[in-house]
Amino acid sequence: MKALQSILLPVAASLVAIAIGAILVAALGYNPVSVYGSLISGAFGSLGNLGNTLTASLPLIIIGLGIALSFQSGLFNIGADGQYWIGATAAVWVGYHFTSLPGWLHMLLCLAAGMVAGALWAGVIPGLTKAFVGAHEVITTMMMSYIAILFARYLIEGGPMQEKGYIPQSPLIASNTQFPYFTQGFARSQLSPISMLIAALAVLVAWFLLYKTTLGFSLRSVGLNPRAAKYAGIRVKLYIIIALALSGLFAGLAGAVQMLGVDHQLLDGFSSNYGYTAIVVALLARNNPLAVVISGLFFGALTTGGQNMQIVSNVPASLTNVLTGLIIFFVGCERIIPQVIGWYRRRRSARAQTPAS
Amino acid sequence: MKKGIWQSGLAIVAAAALVAGCGTNNSSSGSSNTSNSGNTGNTTSTSGKTIKVGLVTDTGGLNDNSFNHLAYVGMQEAQKQLPNIQTSVVQSQSESDYVPNLSHFAQNGYNLVIAVGYLMADAVQQVAKEYPKTHFLIIDDSITGIPNVASAIFQSQQAGYLAGVVAGMVQKDHLLKNINNHNTVGVIGGQEIPPVDSYIAGFQQGFHSVDPTGKVLVEYTNSFNDEAAGSQYAQNEISQGADIIFPVAGGAGIGSIKAAQSAKVYAIGVDTDQSYLAPGTVITSAIKRVDTSVFDTIKAVQDGTFKSGVNNFDLSNNGIGIAPLISGLPKSVTDAVNQAKQEILSGKIQVSATVQK
Numbered sequence: 001m002k003a004l005q006s007i008l009l010p011v012a013a014s015l016v017a018i019a020i021g022a023i024l025v026a027a028l029g030y031n032p033v034s035v036y037g038s039l040i041s042g043a044f045g046s047l048g049n050l051g052n053t054l055t056a057s058l059p060l061i062i063i064g065l066g067i068a069l070s071f072q073s074g075l076f077n078i079g080a081d082g083q084y085w086i087g088a089t090a091a092v093w094v095g096y097h098f099t100s101l102p103g104w105l106h107m108l109l110c111l112a113a114g115m116v117a118g119a120l121w122a123g124v125i126p127g128l129t130k131a132f133v134g135a136h137e138v139i140t141t142m143m144m145s146y147i148a149i150l151f152a153r154y155l156i157e158g159g160p161m162q163e164k165g166y167i168p169q170s171p172l173i174a175s176n177t178q179f180p181y182f183t184q185g186f187a188r189s190q191l192s193p194i195s196m197l198i199a200a201l202a203v204l205v206a207w208f209l210l211y212k213t214t215l216g217f218s219l220r221s222v223g224l225n226p227r228a229a230k231y232a233g234i235r236v237k238l239y240i241i242i243a244l245a246l247s248g249l250f251a252g253l254a255g256a257v258q259m260l261g262v263d264h265q266l267l268d269g270f271s272s273n274y275g276y277t278a279i280v281v282a283l284l285a286r287n288n289p290l291a292v293v294i295s296g297l298f299f300g301a302l303t304t305g306g307q308n309m310q311i312v313s314n315v316p317a318s319l320t321n322v323l324t325g326l327i328i329f330f331v332g333c334e335r336i337i338p339q340v341i342g343w344y345r346r347r348r349s350a351r352a353q354t355p356a357s
Numbered sequence: 358m359k360k361g362i363w364q365s366g367l368a369i370v371a372a373a374a375l376v377a378g379c380g381t382n383n384s385s386s387g388s389s390n391t392s393n394s395g396n397t398g399n400t401t402s403t404s405g406k407t408i409k410v411g412l413v414t415d416t417g418g419l420n421d422n423s424f425n426h427l428a429y430v431g432m433q434e435a436q437k438q439l440p441n442i443q444t445s446v447v448q449s450q451s452e453s454d455y456v457p458n459l460s461h462f463a464q465n466g467y468n469l470v471i472a473v474g475y476l477m478a479d480a481v482q483q484v485a486k487e488y489p490k491t492h493f494l495i496i497d498d499s500i501t502g503i504p505n506v507a508s509a510i511f512q513s514q515q516a517g518y519l520a521g522v523v524a525g526m527v528q529k530d531h532l533l534k535n536i537n538n539h540n541t542v543g544v545i546g547g548q549e550i551p552p553v554d555s556y557i558a559g560f561q562q563g564f565h566s567v568d569p570t571g572k573v574l575v576e577y578t579n580s581f582n583d584e585a586a587g588s589q590y591a592q593n594e595i596s597q598g599a600d601i602i603f604p605v606a607g608g609a610g611i612g613s614i615k616a617a618q619s620a621k622v623y624a625i626g627v628d629t630d631q632s633y634l635a636p637g638t639v640i641t642s643a644i645k646r647v648d649t650s651v652f653d654t655i656k657a658v659q660d661g662t663f664k665s666g667v668n669n670f671d672l673s674n675n676g677i678g679i680a681p682l683i684s685g686l687p688k689s690v691t692d693a694v695n696q697a698k699q700e701i702l703s704g705k706i707q708v709s710a711t712v713q714k
Contacts, residue, residue: 272451
């Protein structure tokens with residue numbers, strides 16, 4: 001019953017959101033069937049679109065794993081966006097230096113740089129201050145996130161990483177570090193088999209680490225009850241630092257994969273918001289690494305389909321945001337539904353009891 | 358998550374407010390479609406087939422009061438005035454969307470894909486090579502050597518010059534009330550990049566041609582969207598005696614104009630006629646006709662006269678200009694502006710694009 005409920009509830013929540021969205025769309029004079037049709041066909045309609053959907057979901061999945069891990073350890077790492085960008089920046093920097101290295105080694109170095117940068121960004125200041133002086137990680141990770149993004153922006157807006165010329169962007173990473181794309185099937189999308197492989201590995205590693213190792217057991221114990229964990233002899237401070245660093249490591253890896261697989265350089269804007277969407281991804285997946293894959297794909301499909309919705313149905317972008325926002329809202333708030341049902345039942349039973357008493 | 362939901366919330370409010378607007382928008386596009394089909398019989402186009410035009414905004418979005426907005430206006434004009442034009446817009450949510458959005462239009466058989474802004478330069482080069490049969494137009498960046506890419510470059514120093522002439526005359530002869538005796542005007546740039554500096558250089562030269570002893574303060578906000586910074590820089594220049602403020606800083610400049618309004622001094626708008634922002638404060642605006650460049654390129658694609666490489670837009674083809682002057686100025690100002698126009702067109706005045714420090 002419980003397993004069934006945990007699948008049915010998100011589905012029901014999505015359906016409610018879709019129904020409300022349809023009413024809104026119809027009220028504005030668009031045909032809801034064609035609007036939702038363009039959303040679905042944009043996300044899954046062709047191999048190219050499916051490739052775009054997968055491409056958009058990979059960073060969400062990888063960051064989502066890190067966030068799920070920190071949530072399971074009882075830590076609210078909400079600065080994943082900054083850890084993502086600092087990882088991306090480090091990967092790009094390594095990517096256009098050391099060009100004499102062979103391609104595979106250079107790729108590994110970029111990925112390692114991204115992971116280390118992300119891990120340090122989350123582990124050192126937020127981790128140490130949380131462990132030793134109790135500074136709340138919501139504040140510190142958030143502030144560090146702003147610093148990371150503004151720092152990356154400085155680097156390409158007149159800073160040392162700006163490409164020659166006036167455009168605020170970094171040089172392209174060496175061509176042999178750029179992940180190859182599919183030559184058939186998913187060709188015409190920016191999906192790379194290497195990115196998919198890395199994401200799949202990340203999922204397995206996160207799942208194995210959380211459920212099959214003593215490290216994961218300790219992390220989850222700290223998350224469930226830090227005092228009990230301490231009483232049981234677990235070094236809570238150490239695991240707080242490890243949890244935040246691991247969380248940042250995944251975000252940094254996502255940044256590196258995105259740079260090597262899709263962007264190939266730092267561009268001005270920094271508006272992807274992957275780090276924030278990934279929080280919803282992790283919440284929707286109930287912090288289960290395997291479920292993160294499904295919820296990541298769901299949000300990737302919303303992004304890609306939303307763009308297609310604008311193009312095909314001529315729906316303004318703001319309405320696209322409303323529709324995706326509604327779905328996020330209802331899916332994120334799916335726990336409201338059982339509460340409403342419970343409230344309704346209590347009211348009915350209260351009424352039934354009133355004449356008796 | 359915070360940011361995402363915040364954005365969705367905003368979008369819901371915006372959509373609610375836009376209900377009326379969307380309705381009219383929709384009906385007007387509907388009517389223009391019908392008028393288009395009515396014109397099909399007497400079309401003068403050589404091919405007579407439908408031209409599909411796709412517009413990809415950068416992350417600034419359509420409501421940026423600047424080039425994204427103007428490009429959209431130009432495309433709408435083309436749809437109204439030219440036969441058989443079919444248009445579609447997509448707003449990029451993040452930098453990673455540029456390539457998928459550009460390729461999406463190219464894949465779906467669009468004849469012309471318009472990329473707004475130099476941030477998309479690399480994406481356009483990449484996609485244009487993959488789809489050699491599609492025409493591309495990029496605004497504000499010079500891509501050369503790809504046969505299917507045209508770049509629109511604006512000689513905005515000429516617009517700056519004309520605005521400078523107006524400012525010089527107002528300043529020297531105290532043509533508006535509250536003009537002080539400091540003989541000083543202030544310029545606020547967004548960033549030290551050619552599209553900004555060309556305006557400033559022209560403004561300096563035009564101002565000094567009328568008022569050689571006057572002082573032009575130049576400062577840079579290093580941001581195109583921080584209204585508060587724009588306001589602060591303007592207040593600083595006003596306190597140094599400037600009583601005409603010329604911001605060339607996108608959204609940040611809106612803050613500067615508002616600061617000028619509340620300090621009861623004057624401002625000069627940029628890119629588009631900005632007098633609506635502060636009537637009675639904005640003397641004129643230095644205008645870059647992005648809309649004209651988009652319209653002309655759509656027409657060229659339809660007529661089969663598409664020209665790849667750099668397309669210059671300047672006074673001679675109405676690609677730049679200045680907005681109507683504030684009421685209450687004597688005819689001598691209009692005469693001086695017209696004379697300056699003639700002298701630029703005849704080559705008697707060469708306007709430099711380099712800022713004098």
